[in-house]
Amino acid sequence: MEHSARDWRNPVIYRKEIRIEGVVQGVGFRPFVYRSALRHQITGWVINDTRGVLVEAEGEERNLSGFIRCLREELPPLASVTGMAIRDIAVTGDDAFRIGESREGLAPTAQIAVDSHVCPDCLAELFNPADRRYRYPFINCTNCGPRYSLVTGLPYDRPKTTMASFAMCSACREEYHDPASRRFHAQPIACPLCGPLLTLVDSAGRKVAGDPVAASVALLRQGRIVAVKGLGGYHLAVDAANDGAVAELRRRKARDEKPFALMAADVQRVRRFAEVDAPEMVLLESAERPIVLLRKREAGTLSAEISPRNRYFGVMLPYTPLHYLLLDNDLIALVMTSGNLSDEPIAYTDADARARLAGIADFYLSHNRDIFIRTDDSIVRMTADRPLLLRRSRGYVPRPVFLPRPQGEVLAVGAELKNAICLTSGRQAVLSQHIGDLKNAEVFASFEGAIGHLQKILQIDPRIIAHDLHPDYYSTAYARLRDDLIRIPVQHHHAHLASCLAENGVEEEVIGVIFDGIGYGEDGCIWGGEFLVGNARGYRRAGHFRYAPMPGGDAATKEPFRMALSYLFQAFGEELPPLPFLAGIPKETVRLLRQMAEKGINSPLTSSCGRLFDAVAAMIGLRQRVSYEGQAALELEMAIAGGGETGIYSYALTQEKDVVLFDPAPLIRAIAEEVAQGADSAVISARFHNTLAAMVAEVCAELRRRTGLNIASLSGGVFQNRYLTEKVVKVLEAEGFRVLTHSQVPPNDGGLALGQAFIAGQRDVAVAV
Numbered sequence: 001m002e003h004s005a006r007d008w009r010n011p012v013i014y015r016k017e018i019r020i021e022g023v024v025q026g027v028g029f030r031p032f033v034y035r036s037a038l039r040h041q042i043t044g045w046v047i048n049d050t051r052g053v054l055v056e057a058e059g060e061e062r063n064l065s066g067f068i069r070c071l072r073e074e075l076p077p078l079a080s081v082t083g084m085a086i087r088d089i090a091v092t093g094d095d096a097f098r099i100g101e102s103r104e105g106l107a108p109t110a111q112i113a114v115d116s117h118v119c120p121d122c123l124a125e126l127f128n129p130a131d132r133r134y135r136y137p138f139i140n141c142t143n144c145g146p147r148y149s150l151v152t153g154l155p156y157d158r159p160k161t162t163m164a165s166f167a168m169c170s171a172c173r174e175e176y177h178d179p180a181s182r183r184f185h186a187q188p189i190a191c192p193l194c195g196p197l198l199t200l201v202d203s204a205g206r207k208v209a210g211d212p213v214a215a216s217v218a219l220l221r222q223g224r225i226v227a228v229k230g231l232g233g234y235h236l237a238v239d240a241a242n243d244g245a246v247a248e249l250r251r252r253k254a255r256d257e258k259p260f261a262l263m264a265a266d267v268q269r270v271r272r273f274a275e276v277d278a279p280e281m282v283l284l285e286s287a288e289r290p291i292v293l294l295r296k297r298e299a300g301t302l303s304a305e306i307s308p309r310n311r312y313f314g315v316m317l318p319y320t321p322l323h324y325l326l327l328d329n330d331l332i333a334l335v336m337t338s339g340n341l342s343d344e345p346i347a348y349t350d351a352d353a354r355a356r357l358a359g360i361a362d363f364y365l366s367h368n369r370d371i372f373i374r375t376d377d378s379i380v381r382m383t384a385d386r387p388l389l390l391r392r393s394r395g396y397v398p399r400p401v402f403l404p405r406p407q408g409e410v411l412a413v414g415a416e417l418k419n420a421i422c423l424t425s426g427r428q429a430v431l432s433q434h435i436g437d438l439k440n441a442e443v444f445a446s447f448e449g450a451i452g453h454l455q456k457i458l459q460i461d462p463r464i465i466a467h468d469l470h471p472d473y474y475s476t477a478y479a480r481l482r483d484d485l486i487r488i489p490v491q492h493h494h495a496h497l498a499s500c501l502a503e504n505g506v507e508e509e510v511i512g513v514i515f516d517g518i519g520y521g522e523d524g525c526i527w528g529g530e531f532l533v534g535n536a537r538g539y540r541r542a543g544h545f546r547y548a549p550m551p552g553g554d555a556a557t558k559e560p561f562r563m564a565l566s567y568l569f570q571a572f573g574e575e576l577p578p579l580p581f582l583a584g585i586p587k588e589t590v591r592l593l594r595q596m597a598e599k600g601i602n603s604p605l606t607s608s609c610g611r612l613f614d615a616v617a618a619m620i621g622l623r624q625r626v627s628y629e630g631q632a633a634l635e636l637e638m639a640i641a642g643g644g645e646t647g648i649y650s651y652a653l654t655q656e657k658d659v660v661l662f663d664p665a666p667l668i669r670a671i672a673e674e675v676a677q678g679a680d681s682a683v684i685s686a687r688f689h690n691t692l693a694a695m696v697a698e699v700c701a702e703l704r705r706r707t708g709l710n711i712a713s714l715s716g717g718v719f720q721n722r723y724l725t726e727k728v729v730k731v732l733e734a735e736g737f738r739v740l741t742h743s744q745v746p747p748n749d750g751g752l753a754l755g756q757a758f759i760a761g762q763r764d765v766a767v768a769v
Contacts, residue, residue, distance in 0.1 A: 011060050015044070015091045018055040020071065022082035023399070025156035026113040028142025029053055030099050031184040032076050038179070040067040043094035048102040048155035050459060052083075052111070058094055077143045078116055078287065082402070099185065102155035111428075112151055112398050112457060115231045115375065117289045117319035119144035121182060126321050127328075132171065137213070137322040138196050138369065140189065141182040148398055149232045150188065150372050153457060158187045162370040169194035196369035198322070203362055205354070213325045216365045220326075220334065225249055227339055227353055227361035231320055232375025232394050232433070233346035234339030234353045236361060241332055246305040249335065252360040255342045256627040259307035261291050261314045261377060263336040265327040272332060273300045274313050279382050288395030289319035290378040301332055311638050316377060319395075322365075338376055342628075343437055345446040348374035373453050374446065375433045383722045384729045386743045390720055392420065392750055393433040398454070400428040401745060401754060404507045407761030411451065411462035411485065413475040414753035415492065417629060418746070419443070421451055422753035423460045424761055429502065429754055430458060431745065438474035448478070466490050466760035468752070470520035488760040491539075492519030492752070493527055496715040498536040499755030503745045506711070509535045510740065511542070511703050513696055513728070516716035516748070517557065517610030517630070526550065528608025528716070531660065531699055533707055536755075536762040542706075543660035543699050546570075549603035550611065551593040560614035560632045561585060561624045565593050566603075567615045571668040579675050581621050609692075609718050612664055616688050619671055620681045630717065636685050637721050645686035648694050653702075660699050667691055686723075693727035697735055704737075713740040717748035 020029075025048050033046040033055055040063045044056040057067055068086065075081065118126070122139045125131040133139045140146070153160040168176060172191055175183040183189045190196060200212035208215050216226050220237060223245040228235045236253065238245040240262055250256065264270045267281055274294035276284065283292045291314040296307070307313055316336070318324045327334065338346040339357055347353040348371045353364065379391040389396065405427065412422040419435040432450045436443040455461070464486045467479035479487055496519075497512035512532035521527035522541075529545030548566050550556040556563050561581060568576050576582065582590070596603045610633060617623045617632035622639060626632050649670040652663040667688070674684055700712050712732050719725045725741065732739045745751040 013058060013091050014061055014064055015056060015058040015089050016064060016068075017087050017089045018057060018068065018071065019051070019085040020055065020081055020083070021052040021111070023078065023080045023111045023113050024053045025111075025154070026147045026151070026187060027078035028076045028184070028186065029079050031142060031179060032079070033071065034097060034099055034179055034184075036067055036070045036074070037097040040064075040070065042067050043097050045094070045098045045100045047100040048157065050154050054103075056089065058091060077119070078113055082111070102157050111400060112154070112156065113147040114288070114395050114397065114399055115146050115149050116144050116287050116395070117317075118321050118324065122321070123324065126324060133191055135213075135325060136192050136195075137198055137320070137325055138188075138190050138367070139321045140186065142184065142186040143182065145186075145188050146231050148373065149375050149394075150369070151457060152372055154459065156187065161187055162372050163188050163190070166190060166195055166369075196367045198365065198367050200363060200365050203358065208363065212365055213322070216363065217326060217329055217331070219363055220331065223248075224362040225252070225360065227357050227364045227366075228322070228326070228336070229350070229353070229364075229366045229371075230322070232371060232373070233348035234357065235336040236339050236357070237326075238335045239331060240302045240306060240335045243303045243305060246303040246335060249337070249360075250305060253337070253342060255337075257308050257631065258342070258628040259310055259312075259314055260335045260337045261316060262302070262306065262333045263316050263318060263323060263327065264333040265318065265324070267317070269332060270294070270315055270317075273297055273302050274315055277382075279385075279387075283380055283382070283387055284315070284317050288378060289316055290380040290389075290395060291316045293379070293381040306335060309635050309638065314379060343440050344442050345436055345440075346374050346376050373433070373450070381720075381722060384726050384741060386741070388720070388742060389744055389746050390748065390750075391418075391434045392431060392744070392746055396744070397433045398430045398458070400430045401503055402505070403427045403429055403502055403758060403761070404505050408464065408764050409460050409462045410464045410466060410757045410760045410764070411455075412466040412753040412756035412760065413451075413479055414756070415468050415475060415749040416470070416473045418749040419447060419475065420750050420753055421447070421454065422757040423454050423458055423462065424757045425458070425460045429757055430454065431751070431754055434750060444474055447475070464488055464760050464764055466756035468492055468495070468520065468756070469522070488763060490756045490759050491522055493530045493532060493716070494534065494539045495752050495755035495759060496747070497532050497534065497539065497713055497755065498758045499745060499751045500713045500715040500740055500742055500747070501536060502754050502758040503742060503751075504713075504740045506713075506740060507535060508711070509533060509707075509709055510711040510713045511700050511707070511709050512539070512713045512715065513700065514716045515609035515718035517608055517718075518606075521607075526604050526606035526608055528606060528610055529612070529662065530607065531703060533703060533709065536758045541659060542703050543662070545607040545609060545612065546661050546663045546665075547605040547607055548611070549597035549600065550606050551596045551603045553602050553604055556611065557614070557629075559625050560618040562593060563611045563615040564618035565590060566597055567612070567664065567668045568619075568672070569594055569597055571665040571672070577672045577676055579619060579672060581618055581624060584624065609716075613718070615668070616671060616685075619668075620675055620684050622681060633718070633721065636688070637723055639681050639685040640689065640723055641682040641686075643723075645683055646690065647683075647687045648691040649687055651691055651695055653695070653698065660702060662695055662699065689721075689724050689727060692724060693731050696728050697731040700732060700737060701735055710737055711740060712737045715742060715747050715751075719747040
């Protein structure tokens with residue numbers, strides 16, 4: 001495509017090469033450059049290559065200045081520029097500006113665009129009866145639609161997407177080549193004549209007659225479970241107001257109590273069942289379209305089975321045209337949960353969905369556009385006046401995190417739970433989509449596939465593999481098999497610290513407050529309530545929670561009453577107080593667990609903050625057994641009625657070889673006394689959280705006195721807890737600390753690989769120097 005732009009006169013002509021890096025492929029950037037060149041009377045060309053976009057621009061000096069300013073300031077909606085290098089080159093006398101063929105062969109730095117929600121322009125066309133794409137569920141343009149989930153390689157062009165098999169009709173081809181069209185060089189362009197089509201089949205594979213969308217809506221109204229193929233995989237959908245349908249989905253999916261996600265047509269409809277403040281509305285309506293945690297309305301109209309014993313719903317707005325069509329009716333909301341059995345990866349191929357969702361889904365609403373890489377929905381929560389990603393996936397991946405300085409090519413393989421991997425090259429660190437629990441064979445296969453896929457599309461050939469220190473993690477076992485790479489083990493909590501530093505662009509030493517459930521320590525114990533001093537180059541353990549036995553090992557993470565007994569044994573010795581929860585535990589079980597704890601029989605020692613949460617949740621009668629990870633801690637947070645309670649319990653800080661120890665025994669005794677007196681669990685929970693915040697402030701102040709450091713970094717899964725995080729930030733800032741928290745990277749193990757990669761890269765730099 002070219003267009004004459006030169007009005008030949010006598011002024012001096014210059015030519016510049018403009019190298020642009022960032023999210024500049026798959027977002028309409030070349031058409032934007034083309035239109036800008038015509039506007040400013042510039043000749044030359046623009047191409048995609050493996051580093052981004054390359055422009056050669058020729059024209060008068062003032063025209064070139066205006067053109068370059070436009071490239072910096074007037075970007076397409078989905079584009080972002082992270083680097084622009086400009087140099088003078090020889091004038092060639094071009095008489096037009098053109099979009100050239102993509103070029104390969106350079107060192108890759110191009111960033112692939114994330115999958116994006118359907119834009120307002122396409123949405124208007126979707127519901128316009130006069131438009132040729134009226135109610136077409138795959139409508140898209142350069143400003144919206146699928147990207148990462150269908151890209152098979154770089155540079156980003158249609159032949160390297162799963163749209164390659166769909167030949168454009170003449171009308172689509174005309175739009176694709178028309179500079180005035182919003183679909184100029186839109187790679188997923190399609191219409192009902194030439195693009196993907198929907199089908200609806202029953203559980204036996206028989207096609208359902210009629211319009212697939214209308215038939216699916218009718219089935220949902222009848223309480224049926226419909227598997228819906230989306231951008232990154234299948235959802236399982238039911239009517240969120242139908243108690244029976246939601247309960248049946250729980251039964252079939254083997255998901256006892258973990259909350260389901262919801263999808264509603266718009267914010268107005270969301271407000272019928274949830275509270276939405278201004279920042280939360282921004283998140284709901286953002287291009288990423290994450291699941292946003294929102295406080296439930298008291299008089300809700302949805303099934304109580306959606307989010308039991310939880311004050312929040314996880315809610316998202318539609319992000320594909322198909323979603324909008326399914327919600328173009330009076331349904332208040334749909335449950336839209338991942339298409340899988342609990343703990344398995346989301347089904348994303350048609351054959352996999354039919355096999356693994358058999359016995360769960362009654363019907364399948366599918367289409368013939370392949371998904372190249374599975375991608376779950378992202379989850380976000382407003383915390384301390386910032387968005388906090390709890391699961392980083394669709395809409396955010398593969399957007400890079402920029403490291404403070406360049407480093408070599410590293411593969412980091414993350415942890416066992418909430419796994420995500422990370423690849424680094426230069427200053428870019430790219431976290432994968434959420435992968436899951438590697439103990440599941442299907443998830444581990446997805447883990448291996450994600451490594452191969454990211455390496456291919458990013459064209460990164462790592463020299464180093466970073467992994468957790470835990471010898472029994474599946475990710476560690478994978479790293480041991482990679483004899484072609486240099487292995488660097490990284491301590492779990494050091495990786496959490498480095499993850500927060502990497503996200504915040506900090507290289508200096510800080511005080512790290514790292515609270516989580518489980519992480520293998522350098523002494524062979526289970527760490528999780530840690531105060532570290534260090535940075536990506538190294539750390540020392542400056543403080544931690546007093547060790548307590550975990551009677552039964554992993555069983556203690558599934559049965560919180562075990563940790564309650566462990567802490568009670570430490571706090572009271574032989575005579576336990578008459579707490580109500582003890583009445584449900586056989587005396588012989590108590591005796592056996594005491595013996596295990598005292599003799600160290602299958603009772604590893606832990607300093608875990610998460611296990612202390614479990615203990616308190618059990619003591620106050622909230623949760624004796626859990627059906628999903630973190631359930632007891634979540635319900636303890638949910639028990640807090642509001643922010644009015646300011647009381648704290650007593651606690652003890654001692655010192656052992658220059659290490660500060662937090663002893664929770666006084667805290668446990670105080671809680672036991674209040675439970676015995678019949679105190680409200682909401683009050684006890686608030687005071688427990690307040691006590692932890694006060695303790696953190698005191699320990700950090702002491703470590704500042706010793707080290708002179710004035711930056712505190714908060715990381716680890718416990719800091720998913722909004723109440724605790726906001727309390728800790730408030731008390732530390734009141735003490736004059738600069739506080740670093742997560743936002744775009746999860747504080748849980750989903751962000752661990754970023755820290756591993758940052759640490760491994762720094763060690764590599766140190767060795768090289």
